[in-house]
Amino acid sequence: MQTHLRHTACAQCPVRCRCVAAGLPPTELGRFDNLIEERYRIKRGRHLFRQGDAFQALYAVKLGVFKTTLCERDGREQVTGFRMYGEILGLDGIVHQHHAGNAIALEDAVVCKLPYLPVAALAGEIQVLRHRLLEMMSDEIVRDHRLIMLLGSMNASERLAVFLMNLLERQHARGLSTKELILRMTRQEIASYLGIQLETVSRIFSRFSQRGLIQVNRRHIRVIDAHQLMRLAS
Amino acid sequence: MQTHLRHTACAQCPVRCRCVAAGLPPTELGRFDNLIEERYRIKRGRHLFRQGDAFQALYAVKLGVFKTTLCERDGREQVTGFRMYGEILGLDGIVHQHHAGNAIALEDAVVCKLPYLPVAALAGEIQVLRHRLLEMMSDEIVRDHRLIMLLGSMNASERLAVFLMNLLERQHARGLSTKELILRMTRQEIASYLGIQLETVSRIFSRFSQRGLIQVNRRHIRVIDAHQLMRLAS
DNA sequence: CGAGCAGTTGACCACTGTCAATCTCCGTGG
DNA sequence: CCACGGAGATTGACAGTGGTCAACTGCTCG
Numbered sequence: 291m292q293t294h295l296r297h298t299a300c301a302q303c304p305v306r307c308r309c310v311a312a313g314l315p316p317t318e319l320g321r322f323d324n325l326i327e328e329r330y331r332i333k334r335g336r337h338l339f340r341q342g343d344a345f346q347a348l349y350a351v352k353l354g355v356f357k358t359t360l361c362e363r364d365g366r367e368q369v370t371g372f373r374m375y376g377e378i379l380g381l382d383g384i385v386h387q388h389h390a391g392n393a394i395a396l397e398d399a400v401v402c403k404l405p406y407l408p409v410a411a412l413a414g415e416i417q418v419l420r421h422r423l424l425e426m427m428s429d430e431i432v433r434d435h436r437l438i439m440l441l442g443s444m445n446a447s448e449r450l451a452v453f454l455m456n457l458l459e460r461q462h463a464r465g466l467s468t469k470e471l472i473l474r475m476t477r478q479e480i481a482s483y484l485g486i487q488l489e490t491v492s493r494i495f496s497r498f499s500q501r502g503l504i505q506v507n508r509r510h511i512r513v514i515d516a517h518q519l520m521r522l523a524s
Numbered sequence: 525m526q527t528h529l530r531h532t533a534c535a536q537c538p539v540r541c542r543c544v545a546a547g548l549p550p551t552e553l554g555r556f557d558n559l560i561e562e563r564y565r566i567k568r569g570r571h572l573f574r575q576g577d578a579f580q581a582l583y584a585v586k587l588g589v590f591k592t593t594l595c596e597r598d599g600r601e602q603v604t605g606f607r608m609y610g611e612i613l614g615l616d617g618i619v620h621q622h623h624a625g626n627a628i629a630l631e632d633a634v635v636c637k638l639p640y641l642p643v644a645a646l647a648g649e650i651q652v653l654r655h656r657l658l659e660m661m662s663d664e665i666v667r668d669h670r671l672i673m674l675l676g677s678m679n680a681s682e683r684l685a686v687f688l689m690n691l692l693e694r695q696h697a698r699g700l701s702t703k704e705l706i707l708r709m710t711r712q713e714i715a716s717y718l719g720i721q722l723e724t725v726s727r728i729f730s731r732f733s734q735r736g737l738i739q740v741n742r743r744h745i746r747v748i749d750a751h752q753l754m755r756l757a758s
Numbered sequence: 759c760g761a762g763c764a765g766t767t768g769a770c771c772a773c774t775g776t777c778a779a780t781c782t783c784c785g786t787g788g
Numbered sequence: 789c790c791a792c793g794g795a796g797a798t799t800g801a802c803a804g805t806g807g808t809c810a811a812c813t814g815c816t817c818g
Contacts, residue, residue, distance in 0.1 A: 360670070360672075360673045362673070362677075362758065363758065364758055366677050368672065368673040368676045368677050369676075370669045370672050370673070381661075381662055381665055382662055382665045382666045382669060383662070384658050384659055384661075384662035385659050385662040385663040385666055386666075390665075390666045390669065410654060410655065410658065411651075413648075413654065414647075414648050414651060414654055415648070417645075417648060420644060420647065420648055420654075421644065423658070424618050424644065424657070424658075424661070425618055425619050427615075427618075427661040427662070427665065428615055428616060428617070428618035428619040428661070429619040430665055431615055431616045431624075431661065431664055431665060431668065432616045432619055432620075432624045434665065434668035434672065435594055435604050435616060435624065435625060435668065436594070437672055438594075438602065438604050438668065438671055438672060438675060439594045439596070439602040439604070441672060441675035441676055441719055442602045442603075442675055442716065442717070442718075442719035443596070443600050443602050443716070443719070482676065482677070483676070484676075485675055485676035485677065524596065524597065524598055
């Protein structure tokens with residue numbers, strides 16, 4: 291499932307500013323770094339962890355994109371989020387010591403394993419780390435609430451517009467294009483995330499395209515009228 | 525908006541076992557207790573805090589029920605949760621130092637104000653408190669994910685069945701009746717929370733009633749066939 | 759090069775939303 | 789004490805968004 295990677299110091303990590311280690315002064319960064327035993331390469335389509343697995347660590351995405359999902363007894367799968375580099379996976383495992391959902395790589399990915407107990411212990415000593423940890427959890431809660439609002443009160447077009455704007459925003463924050471999008475997920479996965487059917491996703495992409503808001507070619511999206519799209523996302 | 529209350533020690537608090545202070549040994553409970561300057565009485569319908577307010581503290585519900593909501597620019601309001609005693613409000617304010625949503629009392633309520641920075645500082649020293657804090661945030665994330673699953677993949681009847689079972693569960697955990705429910709919220713608030721219309725809530729209550737699953741009298745629900753209801757909630 | 763998965767599009771219809779009328783409490787004030 | 793007003797809840801009629809089923813296309817990858 292996973293391939294080991296040679297250790298690379300946090301100090302050299304290009305996504306440190308988004309990670310749990312953000313803001314740590316050099317001396318303490320070293321202590322944090324020592325806790326990270328392993329970095330993994332996860333192949334596209336493989337699980338980083340599964341619902342019900344014993345919880346041992348949080349994971350920081352260094353490269354690639356993951357989807358997080360929940361499975362019902364009856365087999366229905368709900369996508370609860372997409373995580374790209376600099377974001378954290380596994381926060382929902384802390385309460386019950388078991389992962390509450392799945393994390394699956396949408397493309398070949400690399401993660402750092404942050405063993406929970408040692409990190410939490412270090413957070414006792416280092417104030418910056420402690421606040422950062424609480425901040426990241428709070429951030430996840432805020433994002434979840436926004437998704438709840440989307441699912442609870444928007445129609446299909448609004449949902450898709452919000453979804454696109456959100457991806458563009460995250461690309462922008464990472465210094466990437468704000469016009470071009472390469473979707474890492476299938477229509478099915480987008481649909482599940484947005485609480486609609488895959489056919490509806492497809493139809494609305496087509497409608498947006500006809501109205502001159504975007505150009506669609508399978509996973510490749512080019513934004514033509516960002517302003518109009520923003521208005522739709524209200 | 526708020527009325528001050530005389531200080532009551534955490535050691536005597538009947539809901540301590542559910543609070544952030546759960547599991548603290550007596551000596552350290554005193555230190556925690558010292559941080560809590562104030563306890564408030566909130567009248568029904570009043571805000572505990574508003575979206576955008578500066579974030580200073582978390583709040584533990586001692587008595588009563590709150591709804592948490594998010595407001596859109598266009599005035600749409602989405603209910604994101606209901607909190608009863610022993611639960612925590614305000615965790616979404618930590619990231620941006622501003623409350624990300626509203627908290628409104630559905631009946632006369634009492635809360636303890638837990639000033640964030642002092643509590644976080646104490647969490648640096650007391651391991652139990654630190655873990656408890658992280659646990660409660662993780663718990664909120666898990667609950668949000670379950671709501672996302674409900675909103676993303678269930679039909680209206682399933683949503684209402686899950687809602688009822690969830691309330692019953694929480695009552696059970698608190699030693700209250702598992703057959704009788706007094707709803708503290710309006711049909712409109714239930715509807716918003718479940719991502720449907722209030723008329724749909726009303727219709728499905730009627731349908732459940734006709735099928736002999738429950739008896740409905742406005743805010744008063746009596747469960748007749750819990751097993752069947754559970755099955756619906758799948 | 760072929761199989762199979764991903765995506766698009768059409769036809770049809772059901773669930774739920776919308777609008778409106780009515781009913782039932784409950785609190786307030788004459 | 790009763791009448792009145794208003795908010796909350798129920799119910800009906802109708803309409804529309806989005807779900808379902810099915811056919812078809814075109815990548816992509818082994």
